[in-house]
Amino acid sequence: MLLSHWPSLKKWFLLESMEYPWGENPTGYSVWISEIMLQQTQVKAVIPYFLAWMREYPSIESLAQASEEEVMRSWEGLGYYSRARNIHKTSKHLFSLGQKELPKKYDELLALPGIGPYTAAAICSIAFGLPHAVLDANVKRLCQRWGAHEDWTAREEKLWTTRLDSIIKDISEPGLFNCALMQLGQLVCKKSNPQCEICPVSINCKAYQQGRTAEIPKVKKKSVKMWDSWALIYRSEDKILMEYRDSGIGRGLWSFPRISKEEPLPRGWRALMELKPLNHAFTTNRERLYPVVLEREAAESMGTLGKGVDVADHGLLAAERGGYIPGGSLPGVVFSTWEWVSLDQLRDRAVPAVYRRMILSLGG
DNA sequence: TAGTCGTGGAC
DNA sequence: TGTCCAAGACT
Numbered sequence: 426m427l428l429s430h431w432p433s434l435k436k437w438f439l440l441e442s443m444e445y446p447w448g449e450n451p452t453g454y455s456v457w458i459s460e461i462m463l464q465q466t467q468v469k470a471v472i473p474y475f476l477a478w479m480r481e482y483p484s485i486e487s488l489a490q491a492s493e494e495e496v497m498r499s500w501e502g503l504g505y506y507s508r509a510r511n512i513h514k515t516s517k518h519l520f521s522l523g524q525k526e527l528p529k530k531y532d533e534l535l536a537l538p539g540i541g542p543y544t545a546a547a548i549c550s551i552a553f554g555l556p557h558a559v560l561d562a563n564v565k566r567l568c569q570r571w572g573a574h575e576d577w578t579a580r581e582e583k584l585w586t587t588r589l590d591s592i593i594k595d596i597s598e599p600g601l602f603n604c605a606l607m608q609l610g611q612l613v614c615k616k617s618n619p620q621c622e623i624c625p626v627s628i629n630c631k632a633y634q635q636g637r638t639a640e641i642p643k644v645k646k647k648s649v650k651m652w653d654s655w656a657l658i659y660r661s662e663d664k665i666l667m668e669y670r671d672s673g674i675g676r677g678l679w680s681f682p683r684i685s686k687e688e689p690l691p692r693g694w695r696a697l698m699e700l701k702p703l704n705h706a707f708t709t710n711r712e713r714l715y716p717v718v719l720e721r722e723a724a725e726s727m728g729t730l731g732k733g734v735d736v737a738d739h740g741l742l743a744a745e746r747g748g749y750i751p752g753g754s755l756p757g758v759v760f761s762t763w764e765w766v767s768l769d770q771l772r773d774r775a776v777p778a779v780y781r782r783m784i785l786s787l788g789g
Numbered sequence: 790t791a792g793t794c795g796t797g798g799a800c
Numbered sequence: 801t802g803t804c805c806a807a808g809a810c811t
Contacts, residue, residue: 459807460807460808461808461809462807463806463807463808464806464807464808464809465794465795465796465805465806465807465808465809466795466796466797466806466807467796467797467798467799467805467806467807468806468807469797469798470796470797470798470806471807502795502796502797503795503796504794504795504796504797505794505795505796505808505809506794506795507793507794507809507810508794508808508809511809511810538809538810539808539809539810540809541808541809541810542808542809543807543808543809544807544808544809547807559807561807561808562806562807562808563806563807564807579790603807604807607807608807610807611806611807616804616805644804647804649803673793673794674793674794674795675795676794705795705796706795706796706797707793707794707795707796708792708793708794708795709792711802777795777796778795778796778797779795779796791811792810792811793809793810793811794808794809794810796805796806797805797806798804798805798806799803799804799805800802800803800804
C-alpha cells in the first residue's frame with residue numbers, strides 16, 4: 426500500500442528536501458562517515474564536522490594512518506565518542522586487508538564495528554543503489570502511526586523491516602526512497618504536532634484516520650538524576666592535571682578530575698578562583714560542574730597543615746571516596762591515567778566539550 | 790531487554 | 801531556566 430504513494434512522496438521530497446554536503450556525489454566512504462555522524466545528532470551540528478573531516482581524512486587510507494588522538498580530537502564536541510573509535514578501528518581493519526573502499530554487501534558492512542542495521546542499509550542504498558530499507562527513528566514513528574500500532578516491539582520491528590524491504594525492491598532509486606521516508610518522518614510526521622494536512626501519504630495512515638496521531642507513539646518519561654561536582658583544576662607552574670578515563674562517561678578523553686561538591690576541596694591546595702558553573706548532560710544524568718582553580722599552598726604553610734593530599738595521588742583519593750559519582754551511587758573504581766599537561770599540549774588532546782569550554786576560559 | 794554513551798538546539 | 805530530544809550501536 427505504501428508503495429502506491431511513492432510517486433507523490435518522491436515529488437514532495439524533491440520539492441521540499443534540503444541539500445546537504447554529503448548529498449552530492451555520495452561514495453561508500455562519505456555516506457559511511459555522514460551516517461555515523463548523524464546518529465543521534467542534529468544535521469546542523471554535523472555539517473561543519475563532516476566538511477572538516479573530509480578535508481582531513483578524505484579516504485579510508487588517510488583515516489587509517491591517523492593516530493587515535495588525532496581522530497578523537499577531530500570528533501571533539503560531537504559526542505558519543507565510541508562512534509569515532511569505531512570508525513577509526515574499521516578504517517584500520519580495512520586498510521590492513523588492502524581494501525580502499527567499504528564492502529558493498531549488507532552483511533559484510535554489518536560485521537564492521539559501529540555499523541548496525543540502519544547504517545548498513547543506508548550505505549547500501551544511498552551509496553550503492555542496493556534495495557535495503559532503513560528503519561531509523563523517523564521511519565519507525567511514521568510506520569507506527571501508519572499502522573496505528575499501540576506499541577513498537579520486536580514484532581513490529583520485524584514486520585516493517587520485511588515490509589519495507591519488500592517495497593524497496595520495486596523502486597528504482599532505493600537511496601532516494603529511504604531519504605524521502607526519513608525526511609518525511611523528520612519534517613512532517615514529527616513526534617509532536619505532525620503536519621498531516623500536508624503529508625503526501627496521510628490518506629492511508631491508520632492513526633490519522635482514527636484521529637490518534639497525538640497518542641501514537643506513546644511517550645514514556647524517564648527520571649533524571651542531577652548532582653553537583655567540583656571540577657578540580659590543579660595548576661602547577663604552567664601545567665594542569667588531567668585525567669584520562671578508561672571507562673564510563675568521557676572515556677578515551679582528557680578531563681579535569683572531579684569530586685562531589687559535598688566533598689571538601691583537597692588539603693594543601695588553595696582555591697585561586699572559581700569559574701562559571703557549567704552543565705554536563707549525558708543520558709538521563711545532569712551534572713553541574715563548579716570549576717575551581719587550585720594552586721599549591723606555600724611550602725612553609727604545608728608544614729603547619731600537615732602532609733596534605735598529593736595531587737599525583739588524586740586517583741587514589743578518588744578511589745578512597747568510592748569513585749567520582751557523588752553519594753557513592755555507583756560502586757567500583759574508575760580506572761584513570763593522570764598527567765600534567767600544558768595549555769599548549771591540550772590543544773591537541775581530545776577533551777569533552779564542557780571541559781574544553783573551561784580550558785578556553787583559562788586562556789587555552 | 791534495558792542502560793549506556795554527549796551535545797547543542799528547540800520550545 | 802528547565803526539559804526534551806536527533807538519521808543508533810553496543811553490552
